[in-house]
Amino acid sequence: MAKQIEVAGLDAYYGAHKAIEDITMTIEPRTVTAFIGPSGCGKSTFLRTLNRMHEVVPGARVEGKVRLEDQDLYGPDVDPVSVRRTIGMVFQRPNPFPTMSIYDNVAAGLRLNGRFSRSELDGIVESSLKGANLWNEVKDRLNKPGSGLSGGQQQRLCIARAIAVRPQVLLMDEPCSALDPISTLAIEDLISSLKQDYTIVIVTHNMQQAARVSDKTAFFNLAGQGQPGKLIEMDDTSRIFTNPGQKATEDYITGRFG
Amino acid sequence: MTTVQTGIQPISTSRRVKDRVVQALVYLAFAIAVVPLLSVLWLVVKNGLARFDLEFLTHSMRNIGARDAGGGAYHAIIGTLEQVLLASLIAVPIGLLTAVYLVEYGAGGRLARWISFFVDVMTGVPSVVSGLFVLAFWVLALGMPFSGFAGAMALSILMMPVVVRSAEEMLRLVPNDLREASYALGVPKWRTIVKVVLPTAFTGIVTGVMLAVARVAGETAPLLLTVFFTDSINNDPFSGPQMGLPLYVFDQAGRPTDTAIDRAWTGALTLILIVMLLNLVARLIAWWRSPAKRG
Amino acid sequence: MRRSAFRRSRGDVPFRVASIGAGIVLLAIMAAIGVFLVVKAIPALQANTSNFLTEKIWTPNATEPKFGIAALAFGTVLGSFLALIIATPVAIGVALFISHYAPRRLAAVLGYVVDLLAAVPSVVYGLWGVAFLVPFMRGPSEFLNTYFAWIPLFGGDQVVGKSMLTASIVLAIMILPIIAAISREVFLQAPKMQEEAALALGATRWEMIRMSVLPFGRPGIISAAMLGLGRAMGETIAVALILPATFGISFQILGPNGNSIAANIANGFGEATTIGRGALIASGLVLFLITLVVNMGARLIIARRKEFARAA
Ligand SMILES: Nc1ncnc2c1ncn2[C@@H]1O[C@H](COP(=O)(O)OP(=O)(O)OP(=O)(O)O)[C@@H](O)[C@H]1O
Ligand SMILES: [Mg+2]
Numbered sequence: 001m002a003k004q005i006e007v008a009g010l011d012a013y014y015g016a017h018k019a020i021e022d023i024t025m026t027i028e029p030r031t032v033t034a035f036i037g038p039s040g041c042g043k044s045t046f047l048r049t050l051n052r053m054h055e056v057v058p059g060a061r062v063e064g065k066v067r068l069e070d071q072d073l074y075g076p077d078v079d080p081v082s083v084r085r086t087i088g089m090v091f092q093r094p095n096p097f098p099t100m101s102i103y104d105n106v107a108a109g110l111r112l113n114g115r116f117s118r119s120e121l122d123g124i125v126e127s128s129l130k131g132a133n134l135w136n137e138v139k140d141r142l143n144k145p146g147s148g149l150s151g152g153q154q155q156r157l158c159i160a161r162a163i164a165v166r167p168q169v170l171l172m173d174e175p176c177s178a179l180d181p182i183s184t185l186a187i188e189d190l191i192s193s194l195k196q197d198y199t200i201v202i203v204t205h206n207m208q209q210a211a212r213v214s215d216k217t218a219f220f221n222l223a224g225q226g227q228p229g230k231l232i233e234m235d236d237t238s239r240i241f242t243n244p245g246q247k248a249t250e251d252y253i254t255g256r257f258g
Numbered sequence: 259m260t261t262v263q264t265g266i267q268p269i270s271t272s273r274r275v276k277d278r279v280v281q282a283l284v285y286l287a288f289a290i291a292v293v294p295l296l297s298v299l300w301l302v303v304k305n306g307l308a309r310f311d312l313e314f315l316t317h318s319m320r321n322i323g324a325r326d327a328g329g330g331a332y333h334a335i336i337g338t339l340e341q342v343l344l345a346s347l348i349a350v351p352i353g354l355l356t357a358v359y360l361v362e363y364g365a366g367g368r369l370a371r372w373i374s375f376f377v378d379v380m381t382g383v384p385s386v387v388s389g390l391f392v393l394a395f396w397v398l399a400l401g402m403p404f405s406g407f408a409g410a411m412a413l414s415i416l417m418m419p420v421v422v423r424s425a426e427e428m429l430r431l432v433p434n435d436l437r438e439a440s441y442a443l444g445v446p447k448w449r450t451i452v453k454v455v456l457p458t459a460f461t462g463i464v465t466g467v468m469l470a471v472a473r474v475a476g477e478t479a480p481l482l483l484t485v486f487f488t489d490s491i492n493n494d495p496f497s498g499p500q501m502g503l504p505l506y507v508f509d510q511a512g513r514p515t516d517t518a519i520d521r522a523w524t525g526a527l528t529l530i531l532i533v534m535l536l537n538l539v540a541r542l543i544a545w546w547r548s549p550a551k552r553g
Numbered sequence: 554m555r556r557s558a559f560r561r562s563r564g565d566v567p568f569r570v571a572s573i574g575a576g577i578v579l580l581a582i583m584a585a586i587g588v589f590l591v592v593k594a595i596p597a598l599q600a601n602t603s604n605f606l607t608e609k610i611w612t613p614n615a616t617e618p619k620f621g622i623a624a625l626a627f628g629t630v631l632g633s634f635l636a637l638i639i640a641t642p643v644a645i646g647v648a649l650f651i652s653h654y655a656p657r658r659l660a661a662v663l664g665y666v667v668d669l670l671a672a673v674p675s676v677v678y679g680l681w682g683v684a685f686l687v688p689f690m691r692g693p694s695e696f697l698n699t700y701f702a703w704i705p706l707f708g709g710d711q712v713v714g715k716s717m718l719t720a721s722i723v724l725a726i727m728i729l730p731i732i733a734a735i736s737r738e739v740f741l742q743a744p745k746m747q748e749e750a751a752l753a754l755g756a757t758r759w760e761m762i763r764m765s766v767l768p769f770g771r772p773g774i775i776s777a778a779m780l781g782l783g784r785a786m787g788e789t790i791a792v793a794l795i796l797p798a799t800f801g802i803s804f805q806i807l808g809p810n811g812n813s814i815a816a817n818i819a820n821g822f823g824e825a826t827t828i829g830r831g832a833l834i835a836s837g838l839v840l841f842l843i844t845l846v847v848n849m850g851a852r853l854i855i856a857r858r859k860e861f862a863r864a865a
Contacts, residue, residue: 085755086266095746099768109754277757287646294726295670298681355575373576376583382848384787386815390837391586394593448568476674479789504676511680526677
């Protein structure tokens with residue numbers, strides 16, 4: 001079910017402000033792709049163009065092409081709702097629905113999409129929570145509110161919620177930035193195991209994390225203040241971290257940036 | 259079938275339809291809310307313009323018989339202006355000082371919490387009850403006559419909580435740095451409040467007061483019980499019955515003749531113009547205050 | 554006593570006292586409202602020859618005063634609940650329209666339009682009600698009575714324009730902007746994070762609202778509705794102009810039935826004797842207490858919600 005994403009000549013705007021410019025890349029199926037780059041260079045913006053969440057911001061728009069295998073995500077008769085259903089997303093800050101129980105949080109996406117019997121739902125909720133490495137911690141309190149969990153647990157709950165609907169791609173925007181090292185490790189392990197079934201894209205500021213979990217790494221940078229962000233280079237992670245093609249990449253990775 | 263399973267699956271028709279239906283209902287709700295407003299404004303303007311003339315604005319109802327045309331609302335306009343002005347003179351100082359207490363002195367204390375709670379309770383006092391209170395206290399217990407001033411007292415009770423709440427909100431918006439900078443210069447607290455805090459919040463407070471004024475200018479029930487009625491001009495709000503524009507509309511609307519109904523519409527038009535003008539001025543002040551928001 | 558170099562500035566004490574004083578005046582006014590209404594109601598209640606709570610008739614000016622709050626309180630509650638039932642769904646729709654449906658620029662303007670609705674004085678709605686809505690409602694009322702008489706509210710042999718239904722509609726129009734304005738503020742505060750969570754799961758706009766906006770906004774809607782209810786109960790003039798001012802208890806809202814405490818005060822004040830005025834004050838006290846309970850309930854919900862928001 002994992003799918004390849006092809007991006008060609010993509011620009012994204014917030015009103016009149018162009019946040020990213022002319023991005024072209026291919027994201028391989030069943031791999032983890034990491035986006036790295038300085039703050040404000042448009043990593044989140046780009047990530048959000050991949051499942052049409054960008055246009056949720058008032059005044060925001062996109063130019064260029066994004067293809068999921070052979071389908072144009074921005075095609076005239078493509079419904080953004082179904083794009084988001086197909087390409088799941090995990091946010092920087094855990095955002096479970098506060099009024100819903102743990103169980104209902106995981107089932108939320110499923111309930112939108114069709115009728116499931118109680119036992120089917122139970123099965124999917126359990127397998128999603130297991131997939132997110134959370135099952136053992138919450139199996140006795142599935143009916144308690146999700147907001148009662150720790151930050152790391154909440155984030156894994158959000159991952160469970162995202163994978164419960166069986167997306168083809170999973171986008172993660174700094175999923176560990178609000179978490180402690182142990183929860184971070186748990187999520188990194190999770191990413192490695194999810195890779196078997198999903199195409200995963202992860203934004204991170206943590207070089208070690210990028211090096212640990214990803215197969216490919218894309219480096220983004222700003223040409224200057226107020227300029228749009230650009231893709232500088234994208235390659236195998238091992239290559240980016242040992243022998244990058246661009247000077248800017250090397251400077252950023254070795255911390256000699258700016 | 260296989261392509262459907264692997265590609266972007268369109269969402270089900272029923273979900274799409276439900277989304278559309280709700281959207282239609284939401285638009286419809288807005289239309290339903292606007293229709294009465296348009297109808298009210300249209301009828302008030304259409305029917306009100308017939309008698310919106312110089313005579314209406316400069317004459318009272320004195321010596322106008324039950325079936326006579328003519329007559330005006332001069333006495334009511336004067337009455338409303340005086341009553342609202344007096345009400346503001348009572349309510350604004352009390353409301354403003356209370357807000358100062360809540361924000362600058364009492365912050366979080368027991369008394370401040372009680373006052374704050376009762377300001378909320380006061381917001382919910384029905385206007386007719388404030389009129390009854392002034393009737394019971396001023397007219398019946400103290401034996402004072404019906405007068406414009408009695409009406410102003412009733413209106414001021416309705417104004418006070420509005421003034422307190424809006425002033426409180428504005429005072430809280432004043433950054434603490436400003437206060438601290440002033441204290442650091444050795445300026446005493448009260449002078450800091452008078453010279454730094456209040457001027458900074460000034461336009462916001464004025465906006466709040468104007469909105470409060472606009473609200474009470476249209477109140478009828480409290481006047482009915484405190485100002486009573488008169489058809490003649492009474493420029494002195496401290497003695498004898500006065501008239502007020504809302505009361506005038508109520509009075510004329512209750513009379514069975516067409517000429518009276520015409521006067522009621524024109525009175526309503528005048529009242530709406532006054533209230534809208536006050537609202538407009540308040541919003542202009544608020545807009546002028548925040549040049550940043552214009553961008 | 555030695556004067557300290559750090560003594561308070563001379564103006565500080567008077568200013569502080571003045572500001573505390575103002576707050577206390579405010580408390581005193583609230584207390585005085587209760588006290589004076591009670592004091593002036595008591596003589597009339599003593600002169601009353603029937604039970605104030607259960608009597609429906611209102612003849613306090615007679616030589617044998619007879620008056621009771623039953624019919625008036627019933628009318629007040631019925632009318633304002635009907636208004637609430639009519640206004641709340643529309644107000645929620647209006648609030649959602651402004652917060653989540655209308656384009657951003659338009660939304661700001663439309664917000665002003667709704668506030669404008671709130672600025673129209675109630676006597677103007679009253680005038681509009683008698684002159685336009687009362688005749689207008691005869692047709693629809695006949696229709697309801699003909700085809701829906703099996704619903705008790707729409708039953709009855711007589712159908713008039715000056716009815717409880719018409720008054721409730723005017724009340725609904727008057728409280729709609731209040732409910733809409735508060736709900737709108739609450740909806741605008743709904744956390745963007747949860748909205749995006751719902752959208753990223755593939756929720757449509759409505760599903761997103763149902764999953765993240767409405768659960769968040771529920772306490773706000775409830776308290777807004779209760780504040781609206783309080784306002785409807787206290788509304789006087791519009792209702793006084795429209796209601797037929799009868800003294801009975803009937804659920805038939807299309808017929809010539811209906812009255813309210815506030816309307817009765819406005820209608821009865823002109824010819825009231827001393828006992829009559831006392832009786833009206835007594836009824837005002839009841840109105841005050843009812844609205845007090847409703848408003849405090851609303852405030853409690855808001856306060857609980859604040860704590861909840863702080864905790865989250
Ligand atoms: N909602 C928004 N409205 C307007 N401009 C925005 C918005 N979100 C981001 N931007 C702008 O777009 C540019 C890219 O922002 P983006 O959030 O994509 O950066 P980022 O690379 O994710 O940064 P970080 O590493 O700090 O998360 C920035 O200049 C930012 O100011
Ligand atoms: Mg980011």
